Amino acid sequence: MVDFGFGLVPSSRINLDLFDKGKYEELAALEPDVRICMACGSCTAVCTAGKFEPTSLREAIEDIKNARADKALQMLEPCQLCGKCSMVCPRGINTRHLILSINKIYSEK
Amino acid sequence: MTPLSYLLAAQAEVPEVIDRIPSGFSYFVIPFTVGVAFMFCWLGVGLIRLLADIPKEDRIKFGKSLFIPKVALKNIKELFCDCLFHVKIWQRKPLLGYMHSAIAFGWFMIIILGHIEVALFVPARLNVTRGGLFYPIFYRYFVWMNPGHTTLRGSFFFFLMDFFLLYILSGIALAIFKRFRSIVLGMRHTTKPSFADRVALYSLWMIFPLRLLAESFTADLSGGSFLTIPVNQFWHFLFGDKLWFMPCWWAYSICLGLFFAAMPFSRYMHILTEVLWILLRNAGVKPNHPRKGVAEAEIYACSSCGLCLDACPMNVQKKNLKYSSVYFIRFLRRHNEKKINAIADKCLMCDKCHALCPVGVDAPALRRAQRATVNNTMPYNYAYLDASGSVQPSEPGRVHSRFAAAENGLSPESAPADSTQPCHANPGVLYFAGCMTHLTPRIIKSVEKVFKAAGVEYAFADREGGICCGRPLMLAGRTDAAAKVIEANKQMIEASGCKTLVLSCPICYKIFKEEYHLEGINVVHYTQFINELIAAGRLDVKKTDEKIVYHDPCELGRGCGVYLEPRAALSQVGTLVKASKEYDESICCGGSLGSLTLDTHDRAKISQASLQALLSGNPETIVTACPLCLKTFSEAVSRGENLEQHVKVKDFAEAICP
Numbered sequence: 001m002v003d004f005g006f007g008l009v010p011s012s013r014i015n016l017d018l019f020d021k022g023k024y025e026e027l028a029a030l031e032p033d034v035r036i037c038m039a040c041g042s043c044t045a046v047c048t049a050g051k052f053e054p055t056s057l058r059e060a061i062e063d064i065k066n067a068r069a070d071k072a073l074q075m076l077e078p079c080q081l082c083g084k085c086s087m088v089c090p091r092g093i094n095t096r097h098l099i100l101s102i103n104k105i106y107s108e109k
Numbered sequence: 110m111t112p113l114s115y116l117l118a119a120q121a122e123v124p125e126v127i128d129r130i131p132s133g134f135s136y137f138v139i140p141f142t143v144g145v146a147f148m149f150c151w152l153g154v155g156l157i158r159l160l161a162d163i164p165k166e167d168r169i170k171f172g173k174s175l176f177i178p179k180v181a182l183k184n185i186k187e188l189f190c191d192c193l194f195h196v197k198i199w200q201r202k203p204l205l206g207y208m209h210s211a212i213a214f215g216w217f218m219i220i221i222l223g224h225i226e227v228a229l230f231v232p233a234r235l236n237v238t239r240g241g242l243f244y245p246i247f248y249r250y251f252v253w254m255n256p257g258h259t260t261l262r263g264s265f266f267f268f269l270m271d272f273f274l275l276y277i278l279s280g281i282a283l284a285i286f287k288r289f290r291s292i293v294l295g296m297r298h299t300t301k302p303s304f305a306d307r308v309a310l311y312s313l314w315m316i317f318p319l320r321l322l323a324e325s326f327t328a329d330l331s332g333g334s335f336l337t338i339p340v341n342q343f344w345h346f347l348f349g350d351k352l353w354f355m356p357c358w359w360a361y362s363i364c365l366g367l368f369f370a371a372m373p374f375s376r377y378m379h380i381l382t383e384v385l386w387i388l389l390r391n392a393g394v395k396p397n398h399p400r401k402g403v404a405e406a407e408i409y410a411c412s413s414c415g416l417c418l419d420a421c422p423m424n425v426q427k428k429n430l431k432y433s434s435v436y437f438i439r440f441l442r443r444h445n446e447k448k449i450n451a452i453a454d455k456c457l458m459c460d461k462c463h464a465l466c467p468v469g470v471d472a473p474a475l476r477r478a479q480r481a482t483v484n485n486t487m488p489y490n491y492a493y494l495d496a497s498g499s500v501q502p503s504e505p506g507r508v509h510s511r512f513a514a515a516e517n518g519l520s521p522e523s524a525p526a527d528s529t530q531p532c533h534a535n536p537g538v539l540y541f542a543g544c545m546t547h548l549t550p551r552i553i554k555s556v557e558k559v560f561k562a563a564g565v566e567y568a569f570a571d572r573e574g575g576i577c578c579g580r581p582l583m584l585a586g587r588t589d590a591a592a593k594v595i596e597a598n599k600q601m602i603e604a605s606g607c608k609t610l611v612l613s614c615p616i617c618y619k620i621f622k623e624e625y626h627l628e629g630i631n632v633v634h635y636t637q638f639i640n641e642l643i644a645a646g647r648l649d650v651k652k653t654d655e656k657i658v659y660h661d662p663c664e665l666g667r668g669c670g671v672y673l674e675p676r677a678a679l680s681q682v683g684t685l686v687k688a689s690k691e692y693d694e695s696i697c698c699g700g701s702l703g704s705l706t707l708d709t710h711d712r713a714k715i716s717q718a719s720l721q722a723l724l725s726g727n728p729e730t731i732v733t734a735c736p737l738c739l740k741t742f743s744e745a746v747s748r749g750e751n752l753e754q755h756v757k758v759k760d761f762a763e764a765i766c767p
């Protein structure tokens with residue numbers, strides 16, 4: 001079964017009070033494409049790393065918007081930057097640069 | 110021609126040349142001497158620092174290489190061809206080549222001849238303590254020709270000096286012209302000079318006209334030839350006996366001094382650094398940092414000639430000119446970290462600027478090193494790759510298909526179509542499709558069709574999808590992460606026991622060839638493999654009159670030097686037509702994974718430019734041998750912007766076995 005990145009997670013509580021607007025704007029300045037993701041999940045469907053470990057750019061973007069940047073980073077750790085996601089993204093998002101940028105912005109403590 | 114015996118006999122009793130000024134000094138030499146001394150000190154310190162930055166093994170390797178006859182010969186050849194004659198520029202833009210070689214070779218000859226003259230006529234002055242630093246440069250000022258005693262040997266030198274001066278002046282005239290009308294010399298874009306560049310540039314323009322003035326004013330004292338004598342007579346005609354030679358010598362010396370003082374901070378630094386870069390390059394030492402050590406020699410060897418501006422596919426849009434290699438290198442020199450990163454991330458890594466650079470500056474490799482300084486430390490978690498040793502799927506239902514081939518050994522997937530055809534000619538063929546090919550399954554279909562038709566027994570390494578080859582990580586500067594992926598793939602391939610590895614993606618091909626070091630396994634791109642099948646008569650192809658244009662994918666052509674095999678095979682199935690830019694000048698399709706920040710809009714512009722070049726010969730079909738190009742061109746053609754004719758886009762294997 002291919003994991004499309006949809007599905008129920010054990011706890012779906014979202015605490016938007018924790019959302020770091022400043023960092024999100026920093027990310028959007030570095031890679032504006034983050035704003036245009038429509039959460040279709042195409043990227044996750046083709047993901048090379050996703051065959052082995054749960055890896056999903058869609059989920060990572062959602063996690064960031066839901067103030068769970070730690071989960072987003074974890075979600076992208078297995079990524080091999082292969083670029084398949086950028087080839088299928090219907091919004092033409094520069095996914096590889098987005099992944100690198102998320103790492104850059106959110107892994108700074 | 111002057112007979113040699115006559116030359117020798119000319120050693121007359123009466124001195125031909127008289128050291129006119131006993132002290133061998135005049136105040137006007139000061140600007141030049143200061144400038145040149147400053148330059149030498151600066152360079153000396155720089156050289157020591159540079160060598161200190163190179164790892165010890167590389168330093169030893171470099172030192173040894175200078176004494177290996179083969180390398181030494183190559184060094185000498187390249188020093189002459191590249192530094193003095195600028196052969197590579199000649200080959201592309203003859204007029205530009207003439208300009209560069211006129212200035213470089215002409216100046217070199219004037220300096221050499223000046224020293225020879227001093228050595229022949231006033232040898233004592235070569236001594237540094239007696240003016241050796243400036244005397245040969247201002248020789249004509251310091252000497253007086255003994256009238257009536259000028260020998261043929263002397264005249265011969267006068268002639269040569271005037272000849273080379275004229276030669277340089279013609280080059281300078283072209284250079285001045287080029288500043289204002291670059292297109293005449295075949296360049297659409299030229300570089301914007303920096304401040305130090307301007308100082309050096311304008312003084313360079315002035316140096317030789319001033320030299321002509323200065324020498325012509327003294328020509329009746331110290332001799333001259335076809336250029337300086339007539340000019341001297343003209344001055345006499347204009348000014349009578351009041352000749353302005355002191356101001357001219359002063360101006361000449363000041364310009365020289367300014368030029369040498371500005372040199373270390375300007376593009377003209379390349380004149381000297383190129384020598385070091387050629388020696389380092391031929392010694393085989395590679396830069397391991399974008400700016401230090403070998404890279405420093407490399408970036409200072411760039412002459413800012415600007416040939417990479419026209420080469421770069423990003424420059425179909427003027428706004429992208431600032432991302433060209435020449436500016437990347439300029440900002441590396443200036444340590445402008447922010448701009449360096451922005452430029453490093455933008456590039457498509459198509460390698461065209463490297464292929465066309467007359468100095469051989471590998472800017473894409475420097476960009477990769479620069480990206481590594483930022484991206485290499487990013488966290489990654491490839492624990493799932495380590496599980497590969499045990500070849501155990503991590504959970505049921507998730508197929509680790511990349512190990513399928515290794516697990517089963519080489520189980521042939523297709524029996525030979527024709528059993529009379531023996532297939533031991535290709536024992537143990539393993540086909541690795543790669544991520545990108547899996548997104549364009551038409552390629553896989555055609556490749557399998559070809560294999561079947563030719564009766565090739567093969568195993569499919571990643572039928573259900575495998576892992577990435579590591580090249581995209583490498584291009585993003587994540588070298589350590591790439592090494593992990595490479596290791597995992599390598600284990601899989603070695604375990605399969607294959608003898609030949611066939612790849613349909615040039616991106617994979619490049620890294621498999623360069624970084625995998627697969628002992629005893631022949632790594633080939635499918636264009637090469639299929640071409641061999643055709644040549645060996647194992648694959649029957651039908652010649653049609655379809656007009657085909659072949660697109661050289663960056664990683665395959667410039668990246669791996671595969672240009673001829675695909676063309677040889679395609680010419681068996683159709684008529685090849687030319688593209689306006691092909692082989693190492695081919696334009697990136699715009700889909701390259703190399704660029705990290707180029708957006709879809711900019712990429713589409715590049716695709717269009719690339720398509721236009723391909724369509725110049727009115728082909729019916731564009732054939733490419735890369736899944737990324739295939740997808741990019743297919744989309745660009747279906748968008749149909751600015752396309753008059755309708756073309757099909759096909760993959761190489763599709764074209765061979767329709």
Ligand code: SF4
Binds near residue numbers: 047056083084086095
């Ligand atoms: S680049 Fe990363 S996230 Fe995108 S498909 Fe490849 S492995 Fe998955």
Ligand code: SF4
Binds near residue numbers: 058090
């Ligand atoms: S494919 Fe593109 S639009 Fe769809 S979820 Fe992934 S990033 Fe977002």
Ligand code: SF4
Binds near residue numbers: 414417434467468472
């Ligand atoms: S990188 Fe090469 S082509 Fe570009 S300006 Fe420098 S020397 Fe010229």
Ligand code: SF4
Binds near residue numbers: 421460462473
């Ligand atoms: S590698 Fe290609 S895209 Fe990058 S600067 Fe050179 S020519 Fe331009």
